[in-house]
Amino acid sequence: MSASCNNVLVVAETVDGRASDLSFELLAIARQLVQASDGIVSAAVLEKLDAACIRDLGARGADQVFSISDDRSSAYGAERWLATLPSLLAEHGPSHLLLGHTALGAELGPRLAFRLGTTVATGCERLELKQGKLSVLRPCFGNKARETLTLQKCPAVATVRARMSDPLPPASRDTKVIAVAPPTDSAIATTVIRRELEAEMAGARLETAKIVIAGGRGLGSAEGFQVLEKLAAAVGGAVGASRVACDLGWVPHSRQIGLSGKTVSPDLYVAVGISGASQHMAGCGKARAILAINSDPEAAIFRASTFGVVGDYKEIVPALIEAIGALQ
């Protein structure tokens, strides 16, 4: 097994010219993977970032940063990466690839694996590197089961769910920055015509909120979310939702928590009118505590919660807002 099988490359997505939180989480995981073997952790960014942002990637764990200055921002994300990464790996040596399990990563990971003739695991929660091989733990069957897979090829590709690790505290590191020219000859078949971000709801950012108040079908209507927003405002939290509530159009889909939505790991997750399907729990199971409010005493959510109350949320939640207000 060649030494390169101990190297890890993080595909770092950017948001508004900064590496995403998830990129920093991936760097922390990568550092842990290479710890025993002294492998190298690299990060690749597609946008031209300013020096401070590149330093951030180093401070959070990257030994080297491949700065790919690709300005074809109207080209489809996965195709932009696919145009560069294989040649980058060919030139600088192979390396296991870690991607976030995002809209981009969930597509790019499998496509890269096929293009590189290697193998991939998606939506991973825990990773290990054993004798140069990636071993992963991932949820399957709608989060009812877990499997561990050993990726027998080197390099291999893994996409990782958000909030599976904390970013490392910033440390000074002698990070090498390697400028990579974008390919000039690659044809882009897919172009982005329009991009529209969903309006932010009031309150904290869902991904990083210490408290998340989430609602489901049991709220009965879109109006039900208004009282949840009040509770969120009272505790400085963010509002989330089950897939059903999003599919019914009660809340924007960007608030969806679960296997096909976002993953959160707050100190407290308040699940209101959420039955607790395993698919939903994939998105909130990492919460330090879950408070379930549900009118159905048999709801599965109570089996996965720390605290529970059976009752009508229309009575409980306003009373809770009052009670919390009185404590403060």
Added chain:
Amino acid sequence: MNIFVCIKEIQNPELVSDLFRVDEQRKEVIPVRDMPLVTSPFDEQAIEAALRIRDRGIAATITAVTLGPKKSLAGLKRALSMGADRGILISDPDLEAQDAFGVATTLCRAIEKSGPFDLILTGRQAADWDAGIVGCGMGELLRVPVVTLAKDVRVESGKVVVERVLDDGFETVETTLPCVVTVANELGEPRKASLRETMRAAKKPIVTHDAASLGLTADVLGDSTQRQTRDRLFIPAKDGQCEMFSGGSPVDIAQRIAARLREAKHLR
């Protein structure tokens, strides 16, 4: 145009957790007895996406393709009674226990064998292993564009326009035919079988294939275990007991919850 929709028949993913069992030795799910398979919900939405393209006036032959046990035929029949025109059943025990590379290779071979394709649709992931690899891999094997997580797929002047779901919004992308598009739940409810199509479905052709008829030798498929191995499959233990609050008025209960949350430092 020729649209192929890849579907997978699986154990009902809505099955309550109490009935869900795994065989940890064999690393397989133990099927619930007498429980019919269902089409993976995202794949059903892929069929819906194909039908909507035709509803919008594009002349299209829609072929449903599945790889699985013989009883997967029921899924093809459902697809035909929703409005698909023909079915391809690939059934061979040797082809079922493969990784995503093997499955993608198999599906591509079956599609290529049945003629030219313009658009391949499939669900964002199958609701059993939840991997979402096969559709993306097919695009790579066929060297055609891939667009994932579609909530709307239109064919306009020889191009495909896809509205896709992002983590914090949506984007509309345009790509060339032929291509592969995977469909997300945001596409909306698939239609039910219609009486008219169900009557017609009995006459619609279903072709059956196995490894031999597709020329899928060990050479082509390789050895899945050289790519990845499953070391464990298990149901995680449910930890802890839920501390229930009951008795008294909602106001009493809320006060006790608030105090308890503060005490356990879940509230600042």
